[in-house]
Amino acid sequence: MNTEKQPNQWHKMGFTRRSFLKASSLGYLALEAGGSLAWAKTGKSSNELVRVGVIGCRNKGYNVLREILRTGRALCVAMCDVDDEVLQRRAAELKKETGQSPKLYVDFRKMLENPEIDAVIVGSPDHWHCLHAVYAMEAGKDVYVEKPLANSIHECNLIAAAAQRYGRVVQVGQQQRSGDVWNGLMDYLKSGALGGLRRVNCWANFAYGAGAPKVPDTAVPEGVDFRLWLGPAPERTFNASRFHGNWRHFWDYGGGLMTDWGVHLLDMALWAKDITEEPTKVSGFGMNLSGLDRARETYDTQSVLYQMDDFLIQWQQNGGIERGPYEKSYGVEYVCDGGTIVADREDWTLYPEGKETDTEQAEAFKLRSGRSDMDLHANNFLDCVLSRKLPNCSVEIGRNVALYAHFGNVLARTGAGSLDWDATQQQFVGHAPANGLIVPDYHHGWKLPAV
Incomplete structure (x- = not known):
């Protein structure tokens, strides 16, 4: 994917809901889906993939990264964590599972200087969400930020304002917005x-x-x-x-x-x-x-x-x-x-x-679609990174x-x-x-x- 950043309008669009199975009588409804998505070997060149970095690798940040990589539509180029044990362990797991060897960082500011990165996953503790998300957008990156959007009312407002100012796609990690059940x-x-x-x-x-x-x-x-x-x-x-x-x-x-x-x-x-x-x-x-x-x-x-x-x-x-x-x-x-x-x-x-x-x-x-809420949410984020449309859980919904x-x-x-x-x-x-x-x-x- 071309990493050159261009300003984009923050489109005010409604999210798309999947149609619910209509049945003539109430009862057990099932929706079968196709096979699982590719995990590592996508068959695509790196220029066709969204290149992501993750801040906070111990738990949710790494889980979101794995879901995004499972789509077969993304490549991890950077990982950042203040705990070296966590960072090295997750990097080794990623290498074993995908063959990918991203650059490793302790300081997120250094990571955001990396011009290869298209999008950043913010999986840090809540008190860091505002700085991580806003600085990522300021650096021209789209953002997947875990919930809650931030740790205070004012910080939530700042993230929403930054998305508007910098024209970035922001998906908030409230994955139920993409889920079939909901x-x-x-x-x-x-x-x-x-x-x-x-x-x-x-x-x-x-x-x-x-x-x-x-x-x-x-x-x-x-x-x-x-x-x-x-x-x-x-x-x-x-x-x-x-x-x-x-x-x-x-x-x-x-x-x-x-x-x-x-x-x-x-x-x-x-x-x-x-x-x-x-x-x-x-x-x-x-x-x-x-x-x-x-x-x-x-x-x-x-x-x-x-x-x-x-x-x-x-x-x-x-x-x-x-x-x-x-x-x-x-x-x-x-x-x-x-x-x-x-x-x-x-x-x-x-x-x-x-x-x-x-x-x-x-x-x-x-x-039961065979696809988790997180799978659907990750795909929706990547769709919007490419289309510049509003994601299922926009920054305003999260705010x-x-x-x-x-x-x-x-x-x-x-x-x-x-x-x-x-x-x-x-x-x-x-x-x-x-x-x-x-x-x-x-x-x-x-x-x-x-x-």
């Missing part, structure tokens, strides 16, 4: 078959949401550039319970279950009525009630209610446990006049109003739902109980402590990007 469900909901939608209940119950076991501080592990890992966050000692994977339970780096799973499931609530507006009235609370003595600042138990114009959205989380409503650890319940639909990433089930709602009477819908999740944490952290939001001013109405959490303080010489 697209089919949305088509069915919007068909009007169940009448009006009154309420959407979202929940996430995960053991990890209670935080990691407490451990004492230690010296920084060999090969870790901890100062670069901290980046714009405040100075702090090294502790394994605040590092790999566990960082999301501390406000400087993440937002707990509320932003980790909240953006996924609240997005499915907003999509049901194609909501693109920010919430105006939010109420709720967050507390640590599990009784588990864990390393955390975020909350294991939290509820948030969003008052929309003509329906309600409710979020609930319970860290430290795995069971939830309908025997699902996570899910979304759509309460309509004519019935209730319960969904997760595997399938969705309709409980018609006026019938018994046990499993014998419930009518299950399943779409909007991230604000919903951040509002829940602002409520809990301030004890406000309820908040009103002025979207025009990008401020909470009459609540100084809540407004104090909109813009983060940057440290160690790092500055918020000027967009």
Whole structure:
């Protein structure tokens, strides 16, 4: 692929939903797909492939990279991580699986100077998303950024503004926007078959949401550039319970279950009525009630209610446990006049109003395409890198739902109980402590990007 960067208009287009299988009667629906996509040997020259770099290789960043490479439409030319053990291990895995040997970097700024890179995967901790994504776009790269879009309201706004200014394609890692199950469900909901939608209940119950076991501080592990890992966050000692994977339970780096799973499931609530507006009235609370003595600042138990114009959205989380409503650890319940639909990433089930709602009477819908949400999402990103069209989960979609999740944490952290939001001013109405959490303080010489 030609790496010369040209300005592009940020097209305001709607995303395309896959059509749902129409059947004359309710029941089990299946959609077969073709064979798996090529993994490494594409048969294409390197000039025909999208050349990608990844920042943050330990977990999600590397998983997204693998999905993108599995399409047979991309080549990895750069990998970056502040932990040398992670970087070398992932590079060895990539070499074994694909035969590819990308350039390796510790400092993302050096990586972004590489003119070979067309697109960057941002898989770093949340407090780095803004700098990594904005600087990548400034360098002329398209971006696949993991969710939540950023770790604060203001940083979300900056990433969206940068996409507009630099004309870059930005896909947010809310892969359900590309999934067959959710697209089919949305088509069915919007068909009007169940009448009006009154309420959407979202929940996430995960053991990890209670935080990691407490451990004492230690010296920084060999090969870790901890100062670069901290980046714009405040100075702090090294502790394994605040590092790999566990960082999301501390406000400087993440937002707990509320932003980790909240953006996924609240997005499915907003999509049901194609909501693109920010919430105006939010109420709720967050507390640590599990009784588990864990390393955390975020909350294991939290509820948030969003008052929309003509329906309600409710979020609930319970860290430290795995069971939830309908025997699902996570899910979304759509309460309509004519019935209730319960969904997760595997399938969705309709409980018609006026019938018994046990499993014998419930009518299950399943779409099995043989392709995962991540496979479809990765292909959609590459499609848009080439076409310059808006991806399935655009930066504006990611920004909007991230604000919903951040509002829940602002409520809990301030004890406000309820908040009103002025979207025009990008401020909470009459609540100084809540407004104090909109813009983060940057440290160690790092500055918020000027967009």
